[in-house]
Amino acid sequence: MRRLFTLRPIAAALAILASQALLAAAFAMVRRGEGLAAAAACALGWLTVLVLAAPAASLCLTASLALAVLAVLAGAPGWLSTAATAASLVAWDLTHLATEPARGVDDAAERRMMGSHLRALGAGILPGVALAGVLGQARLTVPFPVMVGVVILALVALHRAGRQAG
Amino acid sequence: MNGRAVTLLALVYGVLFAALATRRGEVAWMAAPLLTMLLLGLVRAPRREALALSARRRVERDVAGGVKVSVGVRNDGAAALHLRLEDAPRPAAATEGATAVEALLGAGEEAVLRYSFRVPRGRFAWAGVRAVASDPLRLSEELLEVPAPGEIHVHPEAVRFRPLPLQPGRTLPSPGSIPARVGGSGTEFFGVREYHVGDALRWIDWRLTARHRGKLFTKQFEQEQIADVGLVLDGRSAVEDGLDGEDLLEHGVRATASLATTFLRQGNRVSLLVLGETDARVFPGSGRIHLQRILSCLAGLRARPATALRDPGHSLARMFPARSIVIVLTPLLLDDTPLLLRLHAHGRQVVVVSPDAIEFRAASAPVDPVGRLALRAARVERRLGLRAVAQLRIAVVDWQVNRPLYPLVRAALRPGRGGGRP
Numbered sequence: 001m002r003r004l005f006t007l008r009p010i011a012a013a014l015a016i017l018a019s020q021a022l023l024a025a026a027f028a029m030v031r032r033g034e035g036l037a038a039a040a041a042c043a044l045g046w047l048t049v050l051v052l053a054a055p056a057a058s059l060c061l062t063a064s065l066a067l068a069v070l071a072v073l074a075g076a077p078g079w080l081s082t083a084a085t086a087a088s089l090v091a092w093d094l095t096h097l098a099t100e101p102a103r104g105v106d107d108a109a110e111r112r113m114m115g116s117h118l119r120a121l122g123a124g125i126l127p128g129v130a131l132a133g134v135l136g137q138a139r140l141t142v143p144f145p146v147m148v149g150v151v152i153l154a155l156v157a158l159h160r161a162g163r164q165a166g
Numbered sequence: 167m168n169g170r171a172v173t174l175l176a177l178v179y180g181v182l183f184a185a186l187a188t189r190r191g192e193v194a195w196m197a198a199p200l201l202t203m204l205l206l207g208l209v210r211a212p213r214r215e216a217l218a219l220s221a222r223r224r225v226e227r228d229v230a231g232g233v234k235v236s237v238g239v240r241n242d243g244a245a246a247l248h249l250r251l252e253d254a255p256r257p258a259a260a261t262e263g264a265t266a267v268e269a270l271l272g273a274g275e276e277a278v279l280r281y282s283f284r285v286p287r288g289r290f291a292w293a294g295v296r297a298v299a300s301d302p303l304r305l306s307e308e309l310l311e312v313p314a315p316g317e318i319h320v321h322p323e324a325v326r327f328r329p330l331p332l333q334p335g336r337t338l339p340s341p342g343s344i345p346a347r348v349g350g351s352g353t354e355f356f357g358v359r360e361y362h363v364g365d366a367l368r369w370i371d372w373r374l375t376a377r378h379r380g381k382l383f384t385k386q387f388e389q390e391q392i393a394d395v396g397l398v399l400d401g402r403s404a405v406e407d408g409l410d411g412e413d414l415l416e417h418g419v420r421a422t423a424s425l426a427t428t429f430l431r432q433g434n435r436v437s438l439l440v441l442g443e444t445d446a447r448v449f450p451g452s453g454r455i456h457l458q459r460i461l462s463c464l465a466g467l468r469a470r471p472a473t474a475l476r477d478p479g480h481s482l483a484r485m486f487p488a489r490s491i492v493i494v495l496t497p498l499l500l501d502d503t504p505l506l507l508r509l510h511a512h513g514r515q516v517v518v519v520s521p522d523a524i525e526f527r528a529a530s531a532p533v534d535p536v537g538r539l540a541l542r543a544a545r546v547e548r549r550l551g552l553r554a555v556a557q558l559r560i561a562v563v564d565w566q567v568n569r570p571l572y573p574l575v576r577a578a579l580r581p582g583r584g585g586g587r588p
Binding site for chain 2: 058061062065068069072073078081082085086089093096109112113116117119120121123124125127128129131132135136142144147148151154155158159
């Protein structure tokens with residue numbers, strides 16, 4: 001059990017570094033030094049949150065996503081930013097797991113639960129990455145009002161689904 | 167939806183709005199992983215109607231005097247569940263084990279919460295276990311209270327005293343260990359009287375009979391009977407403050423438990439009045455079950471603010487019969503004499519055992535001149551208070567709680583001390 005609990009922060013740290021490395025690569029491709037510095041600062045902040053077990057992982061994810069959007073706007077490839085977003089999402093989830101207080105479960109149950117969680121995480125994120133990849137390749141000319149309508153529809157659907165789920 | 171899901175939803179909104187504002191499709195696609203994760207969480211959210219959990223609890227004392235709790239929660243449903251289980255109310259000091267676990271329970275599987283804690287005394291009751299069922303990504307949760315009732319009374323520790331010699335003003339006509347100054351069957355010689363029909367031949371005093379022609383005399387022995395002993399415990403919070411986790415009230419509780427155990431073991435009838443947050447009474451009785459009743463009452467004592475001791479009203483006469491022995495455990499604060507006077511009425515022999523709160527706290531008092539002066543003044547005040555009580559013909563025991571209580575109580579119960587025999 002101890003070993004598993006020490007593995008959680010290591011996995012979270014690796015995910016944080018990977019997500020910020022992808023962001024840094026995106027900024028490097030468009031030669032934006034300030035973006036690189038921001039990614040490094042974000043990585044540092046996130047690692048601090050992990051070490052201190054502070055409840056600020058969501059803030060780090062928000063910062064990371066903002067940087068990914070900025071990278072795209074600066075001209076970085078969309079796939080790289082999407083990959084950075086997916087890695088940030090994994091890092092956010094693992095940070096939550098790592099900063100939780102240890103629960104009194106035995107090693108086998110812990111391993112089973114972690115396995116189930118990680119499988120669900122993969123099942124949740126990978127289709128999204130694939131979808132983003134496919135949509136990124138598609139060249140569709142959608143009029144702006146239609147786009148607004150689609151987005152509003154998506155938001156309303158999400159809102160309703162969320163309300164139904166409590 | 168929980169906080170995690172709301173965060174994801176807010177980020178999806180943010181990314182989509184950013185995409186709209188910048189008219190960049192690549193930005194919108196970045197929301198795809200967030201969306202799919204969120205949707206998976208919503209799809210796999212546990213449904214309340216599909217949750218079927220049952221629990222059973224075991225609460226027992228362990229050999230070291232602690233309390234062991236184990237709660238097994240079983241998934242009676244068909245689907246596997248991600249559960250966070252938390253026992254409620256959580257005991258203040260769980261010393262071993264965990265009061266919360268996380269588990270992935272398949273159909274028919276069981277997760278067990280095991281912990282133990284140690285407390286000097288108390289009443290603990292559990293209604294159920296808090297179970298939070300969630301999807302594997304913990305984005306949506308369902309809270310359930312699974313009934314798992316349990317209760318335990320942790321009785322205060324009682325020190326084994328040797329028998330205490332009692333000489334009350336009145337004894338009860340039941341065989342005991344207190345010389346009753348009444349002739350009858352017993353072990354100590356009491357006197358001689360003329361033979362009555364029915365007296366056993368072996369008790370005839372043949373020497374005296376030989377001296378008085380035509381008359382028979384029978385030897386009498388002093389009857390040994392039981393007495394009524396009342397215990398009053400003052401549970402005011404002014405005496406609760408302790409040093410290094412120690413608690414003066416707990417010393418009082420332990421002393422009361424020890425005295426009750428001793429008196430009941432001697433066969434006496436014991437009553438108890440506890441002046442705590444709510445006054446508790448145990449009317450006179452004897453035997454083992456009665457001891458359990460007294461210890462349970464002490465286990466549930468909660469301290470109350472330091473106000474003058476309340477008069478328990480009409481029940482006083484029922485609890486403490488006339489000419490009985492009453493032992494009051496109180497640190498003697500101000501305005502306590504009216505109750506002591508009422509207890510002392512009707513020929514009761516009152517003994518006040520006063521745990522010394524001043525010395526108990528002296529170690530934590532400031533060592534500057536003002537602190538020393540305050541300590542000195544408090545000592546003088548206490549001494550005057552004890553003297554005032556002693557002047558009411560009430561025996562007072564000034565008890566430093568780090569010293570044994572038995573010799574002090576034994577000395578105070580000797581006849582001729584304080585109240586003694588009326």
